[in-house]
Amino acid sequence: MAGRGRGGGRGRGRAAMSFSVEQLGFSPGEALPGPVLQPPPIYPPMENRPIPLQTGVEGEYMMALKRDFVEFLRDSPAFVTPVATKADIERYSDRYQVALANKNHGDLKFDWTRFPSELRPQARLTGKRKRRTKATEREAKLTKKSLDIVNRLDELEKKEEQQSDGEGGGEEAEGKEEEEEKEGEEEEGAMDDLEEEDLDEEMDEGTDYINSYFDNGENYLDEEDDNLDDGPIY
Amino acid sequence: MSLQFEKLCSLILLEHFGEIIQKVGNDLYKCQSKPLNLIVGSTKLPFQKVKQALRIMIQYGFVTFAEGQFPDKAEYTLLADKVILLLRYPRYLLLMKTQYGDEAEMLVEEILRRGQDTASSVIIRAATRLKESLKVEKVCLVTLHDKFSVLVNKQFLMRCPSPDEEKGVPVLTIKEKLLYLPPELNLKGLADIEEGKPGDPGDGGIYWRVNFDRFHQDFRDQIMVSAISRRCDDNAGELLKELLKQMYLRTEAWAATSNPVPFTELREAVRKQSSRPLLGQYIEQYLKVMEEDSSGFVSKVGDSSGGQYSINMKTAFVQLTWATIENIVMERFGSKGARIFRLVRAKKFVEQEQIQQVAMIPAKEAKLLTYRLLEENFLHIQELRKSLANNVPNKTFFLFHIDLNQVARMVLEMCYKALYNAMVRREHERSENRRMVEKQQRIESITLTMREQGATAEQLAEVGPANASQDHKTQQMEVC
Numbered sequence: 001m002a003g004r005g006r007g008g009g010r011g012r013g014r015a016a017m018s019f020s021v022e023q024l025g026f027s028p029g030e031a032l033p034g035p036v037l038q039p040p041p042i043y044p045p046m047e048n049r050p051i052p053l054q055t056g057v058e059g060e061y062m063m064a065l066k067r068d069f070v071e072f073l074r075d076s077p078a079f080v081t082p083v084a085t086k087a088d089i090e091r092y093s094d095r096y097q098v099a100l101a102n103k104n105h106g107d108l109k110f111d112w113t114r115f116p117s118e119l120r121p122q123a124r125l126t127g128k129r130k131r132r133t134k135a136t137e138r139e140a141k142l143t144k145k146s147l148d149i150v151n152r153l154d155e156l157e158k159k160e161e162q163q164s165d166g167e168g169g170g171e172e173a174e175g176k177e178e179e180e181e182k183e184g185e186e187e188e189g190a191m192d193d194l195e196e197e198d199l200d201e202e203m204d205e206g207t208d209y210i211n212s213y214f215d216n217g218e219n220y221l222d223e224e225d226d227n228l229d230d231g232p233i234y
Numbered sequence: 235m236s237l238q239f240e241k242l243c244s245l246i247l248l249e250h251f252g253e254i255i256q257k258v259g260n261d262l263y264k265c266q267s268k269p270l271n272l273i274v275g276s277t278k279l280p281f282q283k284v285k286q287a288l289r290i291m292i293q294y295g296f297v298t299f300a301e302g303q304f305p306d307k308a309e310y311t312l313l314a315d316k317v318i319l320l321l322r323y324p325r326y327l328l329l330m331k332t333q334y335g336d337e338a339e340m341l342v343e344e345i346l347r348r349g350q351d352t353a354s355s356v357i358i359r360a361a362t363r364l365k366e367s368l369k370v371e372k373v374c375l376v377t378l379h380d381k382f383s384v385l386v387n388k389q390f391l392m393r394c395p396s397p398d399e400e401k402g403v404p405v406l407t408i409k410e411k412l413l414y415l416p417p418e419l420n421l422k423g424l425a426d427i428e429e430g431k432p433g434d435p436g437d438g439g440i441y442w443r444v445n446f447d448r449f450h451q452d453f454r455d456q457i458m459v460s461a462i463s464r465r466c467d468d469n470a471g472e473l474l475k476e477l478l479k480q481m482y483l484r485t486e487a488w489a490a491t492s493n494p495v496p497f498t499e500l501r502e503a504v505r506k507q508s509s510r511p512l513l514g515q516y517i518e519q520y521l522k523v524m525e526e527d528s529s530g531f532v533s534k535v536g537d538s539s540g541g542q543y544s545i546n547m548k549t550a551f552v553q554l555t556w557a558t559i560e561n562i563v564m565e566r567f568g569s570k571g572a573r574i575f576r577l578v579r580a581k582k583f584v585e586q587e588q589i590q591q592v593a594m595i596p597a598k599e600a601k602l603l604t605y606r607l608l609e610e611n612f613l614h615i616q617e618l619r620k621s622l623a624n625n626v627p628n629k630t631f632f633l634f635h636i637d638l639n640q641v642a643r644m645v646l647e648m649c650y651k652a653l654y655n656a657m658v659r660r661e662h663e664r665s666e667n668r669r670m671v672e673k674q675q676r677i678e679s680i681t682l683t684m685r686e687q688g689a690t691a692e693q694l695a696e697v698g699p700a701n702a703s704q705d706h707k708t709q710q711m712e713v714c
Contacts, residue, residue: 062324116308116403
């Protein structure tokens, strides 16, 4: 609007602007401050230094109190730690570190009647039951899938038997079947994860080795096979 | 609320309670109230952790819940003010210690540490801690129990509302008269639990929490007393304290003006307090001085029974706010800027030329300061147009004025920002100097053990010079 007014004024023949330079407060001929080309600095220089902090006996005492309070909260179970991501290798010391971190977690007791039912731990049971049914559904689907896969593998097996050695194909099929079962277990384990601690996926039978990696040496003599699909041979 | 406030709350939650609670807190801050599933969805945290976080926040009083749209599903709301109060806990404890003693401080500290708790567990824990800190063999549970009752009667502690009936989402209520009723504890049961035997102290289900308002009331009184002491002298401060005590007998805590206090009662109360004989002698003169003072703390409202005096809380605090803001302006812009500010305050609406004339500051500097104050929003401009047309060189009046509410809020925002910056800087310094601080701590522990074993001074000096300056800096950071 101001622009239009000014433009209109100019059109009518040099009418003055809506304000005069004098009114702004700068007498003509004075140096005006230069144009502002960039946003003001983030840390403008301070002209007056702030008053120094007042610390007395009370200040020190309050500081000590605060430090104690924060330390207490950090050690208490109130300090919710995020789920630690697993390191690439499981180390011997992990067992003891985890024990240390979890030592206080049993301490915090709540009066459950004062909390909404969804926050109470009993809610877990119904959740688990629901989860269990979902899990069993999924398991059913997986077993169906694995059954399908097993069927497909059987077909492939037959095809391979027609082409090459039957034993190698059979082994592959077995290996693949076990892998599918593993996956089924792993999925269930992942869902239970939400409720309980992480099931160590690789530690199902007390060893670190995934069973499919295990090569029991029967293929050793069948070197003529083109075992492109086998896992890495150690 | 505001961006600064949100960042500050977030940082406080992070420092005290960790990342997970910080994330949940951030999420709840943005929306008014949310049910559990939405929180899990938007924070992308594991379900269990969100549940844990919510439980803890409810325990400490930062989050409340209410029945939402679906039955049995609660919606959670964050109380951001309570989060900020976390920073004040040391002040509360200091107040307790100075006014009511170590045991009271310990009791309040135990409740603050747990959020809410039953009286019996608080007393037992406080007893154990006192035993450790004072190195006494036995701490009398009865004294602690008495102290607890005293605190409840003085309304520093109050009962938590409890659920009526068993529902999916419990509705917490409490009757007014039960709020400050001291607990009845079975002392034998307490003693049993302390020794480790199972016992029933008789107060299951009654939880207590700290009544922050009461503390704030005490702080307010302290501010007023110290203001009057600065203005007149200590006796006047003492007089105001007595007046406040009398006032609380008659008025509710947060009223804007108190109900009148008759002079005779005041004089009686002052006489009973024998610590300041001068005050008793000159009480009338002091009252007159305080009443006529421009700050308007006390005013005489009637003449019956020797005079009726009342304290004006609201005017008092308005005056104090003005004084604070003027000091802030002085620190930032210099005394000339402060002079301009006071001038605008006195005259309510001023023009630029008038400021130059009355303030006796050279024209250019006056203009510079005025416009700087305007830029920082300490002053506001009111336009009075003479005509609506824009192309006429119109004589619009530009009047400067101060809107106290706005300026006060702006200063509050500045404080939040400063607090946030200070906390961030402190963390930075702490992490940078972590190695130094740990080394310092190790040196201290070594020297302590060596001293106990009777080492000579040379050996102590050998251990290492204390890097006092670095450590001092870190400690300064923690003052905030």
